Amino acid sequence: MATKSSGPPGVALRWAGVVAAPAALALGFLWAGGGFSPHRVTQDRLMSEMHASGSYGHGFRRRHAKGVCVGGWFDASGTAAHLSDAAVFRERHVPVVGRFALAVGQPDVADNPATVRSMALRFMPPDAPEWRTGMNDPPVLALRDARDASDQFLTQRIDPSTGKPDPASMNGFLTNHPWLQKAADEIAHRFVSSGFADDTYHSLDSFLLVASDGAKTPVRWAMVPAQSVAPADERTGDPNYLFRNLVAEIHEHPLQWHLMMTLAGAHDAVDDPSQIWADDDRQIDAGTLTLATVESEDGGPCTGISFDPLALPPGIVPSADPILQVRSAAYMRSFFLRSGETRGPSAVSPVMTATPGQVEGKRS
Template identity: 45%
Template sequence: MKKSAHGRYWPWPPGPGVLAGLGATGLVIAGVAGAFAYTGGLLSPGALTQTRIIDRFQAINGVHPGFRRNHAKGVCVTGTFASNGLGARLSRAAVFAPGSVPVIGRFAVGIGKPFLPDNGTEVRSLALSFRPAGGEEWRTGMNDIPVFPVKDAEGFYALMAASAADPGTGKPDPARMKDFLAAHPETARALALIRARPFSTGFANASYNGLDAFRFVDAAGRSTPVRWSMVALDPFVAQTPPPAGARDPNYLFDDLVARLDAGPLRYRFVVTVGQPGDPTGDATLPWPAGRQQVDAGTLTLDHVEAEGPGNCRDINYDPLVLPDGIAASDDPLLSARSAAYSVSFTRRAGEPKTPSEVQPPPARPAAADLPKTGGEP
């Protein structure tokens, strides 16, 4: 299994209490900031480097040796993607030819501390590495929100400053957040879209959106702007607040393990086709409703295991690891993510590894692997 030489995630959101004074807006930002941190950001050359950004995230969350700097709490899954061939009209990528390819994935929550309890306002994420024959690879990271809360790294850096705790009070200054939102109306609009749909009860019934735009390139060289989603076949159920103390601290992951024990998870891979004028460089803006959608196949996940050597723990889900037939758009977040992940992974790779908080029980043996009894033919 090939290992990455690049980095992963940034440690965001901040620790408990940092956003506590922001009311409903603060709760949304606490959840979605992790999604943006997952996709990173890099300030203008000379103003701030990815190294300094990661230093800032470590100052916010602390350093947890061996864990990624954001989406630190997660679990590995494996399965297959079965293409129905319909995506080949848009992209010559091998994964869209009819047939199946293996997939190595990771479910995670948008927190930068690996041992925090799960809660209902955490962004759920699904990262995937497609491994078609021939040595190519395609990696993507998706989140269960409709848009990003900021459009560029400068906006994200300003959001960090606005939501940082005041040293005197230990809480954010609401006036700073008000000023930030006034200066960034795109974030106010994005937060309204994010708040309009509640989080799901778990990983299995959430659908995951790529959020950034990309370009599919077909066999003739024609380029088409696209966005993609993994749409859950399990029915969506909205998260509701539980009674105080009623949930296990790892309830999201425990529920995922139980669901996979009952049978495979399946998602439809839906490609949304952009039209001229649709924004490809601003991830806070949704594309208009009614755009053509192509159901390109089915993702099936049938195995879950704790992070460890050689599995998803050591894969960098860099969004610019792309096969022939898929290309980056003009979204500035894509190159920023790639650069920041490299720094983050370098640090993580040289640290001692601590076992993950999420430890699924050993997988049950398949029927074919069970020992035969005397009455078995």
């Protein structure tokens, strides 16, 4: 493990990390709130459009509403330490709190193998600023900026007469946004694994790793499973089968993923999350994530966390990708709203996540 400075420079660096993340979040809030231009898509507008498209609210996250908490640690391989000063790339056994979820607005929706899955993580080095990241299983995002996001939510508005979005409106989105067609096709035809445990999760947006000499390297990252991968199974009658299978697997043994950093090539679009990067880009295995515990969000350790993609430590900075600001501002507003709401029970209950021994103990 690298020796950390305990003098003034080390203290200053740690305080810079503490201040940097809130400052970035404040800029994201101001940007999405229209502070830089009256024509911007605002936080309140996005939340209103999410609600109109079926987001449940009532104490739950506005998107990725159905989820479960997990815990474990991250062991750095050291291979990314020359590209970034972030402590997580050089330390061993960094505590991690995380969350698996489905990208849906309703917390009790039935599990579907085709629904986008997410992994969100909070890395907590004991003596350095933390790092948060939210990842999805598609390799790209079919959005380019705030206007695209707003337009997409508008096409997903629930028709009161049917209780569903208008299919013609949804189909018209890509007609009116042809620059997103390739990304939409990539998402629609992606490989779908059997569950959360054997899925790969992508950062979607690009970031810059900052080395000790100030050199910046554009990257995207992905959590790639160490478990064997299998295609999606037929759906069962259990509406929570994806989560139930994840719980059973973690109870059986810890699950692991490799943090793979993809370095941008000369022709990769760094600031556009809808663009796919080249297949032959250089990759670095930055370390291994191990998840060994699982808990319901009803009192679980991830419930009060916003996995904001701009909560970054020194050594990682945002790219100019505008969706980063949109995600950050939306996460902040969603967190603010749900913090003041009364929350009902989660579909993935404490009984479902308990070990067999814990269940028997409660019965006795």
